[in-house]
Amino acid sequence: MKRWNQYDRSTVKSLAAASMSVLLMSACGGSDHSTDQAFAAVPDARLLADGQALFRFDTFGDELHWTDTLRMHEVIRSAVDPTTALAIGLKVDADALPASVTLGIRDGSVDLNSPATTVALLKLNAVVGLQGKVEVVDGKDTLTRVGITFALCHSTVDNSFAPGIGKRLDGWANRDLNAGAIIALSPALSATMKAVYNSWGKGKYDPRFNQDGENGPQVIPPAYGLEGIHSITSTGDGDDVSYWNRYVGITQMGGHGTFVDPRLGIDVTNGTDDRISAKLPALRAYQLSLLPPPPPPGSFDADAAARGQRVFAGVGKCISCHSGAQMTDANSRLHLPSEVASEPEPDGAPSYASRSATKRYRTAPLRGLWQHPPYFHNGTAATAEQVVRTYNDKQALGLTEAEVSDLAQYLKSL
Ligand code: HEC
DSSP states (O other): OOOOOGGGOSSHHHHHHHHHHHHHHHHTTOSSHHHHHHHHHSOOHHHHHHHHHHHHHOOTTTHIIIIIITOHHHHHHHHOOHHHHHHTTOOEEGGGSOHHHHHHHHHTOSOTTOHHHHHHHHHTTOBTTEEEEEEEETTEEEEEEEEEOTHHHHEEEOOSSBTTEEOEEETSOOTTOOHHHHHTTOTTSOHHHHHHHHTSOTTEEOTTHHHHOOOOOEEOOOOSSOTTOSOOSTTOOOSSHHHHHHHIIIIISOOSEEEEETTTTEEEEESSSOSSGGGHHHHHHHHHHOOOOOOOTTSSOHHHHHHHHHHHHTTTOGGGTSOTTTTOOTTTOOBOGGGOTTOSOGGGOOOTGGGSSSSSBOOOOOTTGGGSOSBSTTOOBOSHHHHHHHHHHHTTOOOOHHHHHHHHHHHHTO
């Protein structure tokens, strides 16, 4: 079956072209029914293009939170130079930079230690996941509004121009992003709040802290490889990606609209209009089109991985939960905290499941695993090998050293 490819899907043009080629295949009376499947599987190109633009650039009006409440525009324009921004994990979209700027970065004439350069990058719409409004105040370009988009946490770049500067990779969790440290820059927060945010570290975020006041940061998950999976978050709180999009868009980003979940006792309305509901179908289509990236050539030992696959299906018993094409039983059941290898939580944090609607965990899908260490919802396993060792210990699997190492190679091959 023809699938969308992560790497050639980044422009409206290629979306339309891909859709057209499938249409043509179909129109020419494609000889086998895999063609019909391909036709059915390709969503409307316009919807995908809209979804991509929303994913990258739409704030749902969350300037209400990031500007009016947190006053991030003040701190960005006065204290966040590009070097600092890159150090806290913000990424720059090289495709948005005109040649004069790329040349200037290369020859040093663009000052990466000046906050004015950050403002200039925001004006070019080149900072991944941030939307800034730049106006001339007293004859000077000034950042007057700032908001965030899904791409802030769920996109990164390929570093093809320089570390932190390159082509967008949508759906890849930004594991360099120190979201807590960024929020803690806000002049509107108390020292106690800042201390919590600063405790999270890079690649982590607590998507409940502002709802239940508990502190137990989670790894930022990838947003690819979700097609066909009906438990989207690590605890399977929603059965569709739109549940999570609404949750994040309203309660975390601070966009205009309403999120209600009586199971969690959460009922949040921001603003007086709804700037998210109508956008959910396009966002969903785009997210579900994002495929897990294949492992880079040479990044694992193929022979060991083949042996590891047998461990996965055999003595490791992994397949009893990591089953099917996406390697998860998430569509049929969730698991109690007592069944998962990742609890107890580190640093005495309360069980994340206890803070969820289901009180359970979803078996994590495993495709593209190589791309997003550390593993488990709380990041307690730094490497694939550590994941295997954790299972081996906690579930007393009795794997040999060779089996542990082969199984780790298999995980890296997915
Ligand atoms: C009882 C069901 C079950 C079994 C058996 C099981 N897993 Fe898991 N697995 C889960 C659940 C649930 C999670 C999610 C835990 C979390 O979010 O912390 C998970 C998470 C993972 C992750 C982390 C994925 C990520 O995105 O961070 C890896 C890797 C993994 N399992 C590999 C394995 C391997 C290898 C085995 C066999 C040795 C195995 N699992 C056996 C249920 C299971």
